[in-house]
Amino acid sequence: MSGEAWYLVDQAPGVGSFVLDGVEGRHAATVRRTRPGERLVLTDGRGTRCLATVVGDGSAGKGTLDLRVEAVTRVPQPVVTVTVVQALPKGERSDLAVDLLTEAGVDAIVPWQAARCVARWAGPKADRGVQKWRTVAREAGKQSRRPWLPAVGELASTAEVTELIAGFDLALVLHEAQSRPLTDVTLPTSGRVLLVVGPEGGVAPEEIEAFAAAGAIAVRLGHEVLRTSTAGAVALGALGVLTPRWA
Template sequence: MPATPASFLLLDADLAAARAGDPVVLAGDEGRHAARVARIGAGERILVTDAVGRQAPALVVAARKDSLDLELLEDPREAPVRAPRLALVQALATGGRDEQAVESATELGADRITPWIARRSVSVWKGDKLAKGRAKWEATARTAVKQCRRPGIPVVDAAEDSRALVRDVRARTVAGGIVLVLHEQEHRGILGLADELRGAREAGVPEITVIVGPEGGIADEELEELVDAGARTVLLGPEVLRSSTAGPAALAVLSALTGRWG
């Protein structure tokens, strides 16, 4: 069997109790795509993962119209424990830049993503768009997981307006998390917190959150409220990055500093 099967597929099933030799059905949208579009057939070996990040190689026993019947070839590997968790609060943006941020953040290891309807957001989710927008971000994250073969699918929260985000930030900081707001007018760079961030795992910090504002910037009153709730403002770097780039760039820095990379 090749070391890395060619196809990487996401299961809705939980592999916690699964063992080598167990049958598993790949159904739903993923099964339909695998059978109809990817045309994965009987006899092929694939790699499957559940939402938590448990992974196992599997043999396709039968290919049906909208699903695949699989047999696990090994006991599933437990998802690696990556601490602290990394979270992105991404303000809605135009031109698909927020979805680009979700895609890159997922590839760079984000564990949680929160859509933010900021006061200066040009793109706004209301009514039916709340559910549709979240579903689109979830689909973007799932596709990115398949591309990079990372363990675990990031959680995409329901969209929050600024008032809800302030409450959320307060809860995250009270729980021991670190919340960083990227702000181009701040003088303190993110590397100024390097020692604290390097020691976050040993200190038991459960989660580090990065907040990225909309194209028009974070309103002064929003920034004040977020800081009052426990967030800290930091400068990411000398350049002013697009909304689609800032969050993923910050997550890359955090992955290196916290030891999640290396």
């Protein structure tokens, strides 16, 4: 299934006939100009992957495709799941952070209004920001052919992030001033990991203290100082190697 285009559906179909319609159907039929005989993949974003062949180009209506689903596969989640608490980047780097995290395999994203964030989300802007991140995650998930799409949570305060920490098997805070490297931490072979990525101005001392009191471990990812929009994706790559996520 390496070369087929992926499309997201609300409910994954079983083997047999299926009509791809709506936004995804219009994109496949009119933008990509998919034709009979071509193969594509349908996913519900919740672990189901369906390989299908196009048997008709729009017989069910304009902007739709008639498909024959040939195989349905259930893909398990990683044995170690990673939730990234991402401090709000400024400008276009906000979307870039979500795009890279999704491509790198993040399982969930929590937008965080950190003390030193230049970007400020409040009221309707917070709602729009969360919805934008969800759209970016959806599109990046299809592009990177992910059967599991990451959940994007509501905007969280520092107090709310502190409360989250207790629900995870391991919580890590990336901090360039720390001497302890990520490789020095005993990582779980299964379970849930929380990764906190601070803003460009860094995680404030009072935030580090609150997270540490809740059980989080502050670590250094490497010798280089990374931007907030890329640090999470780089850390996910490291966790992929250091845990069974990429096994």
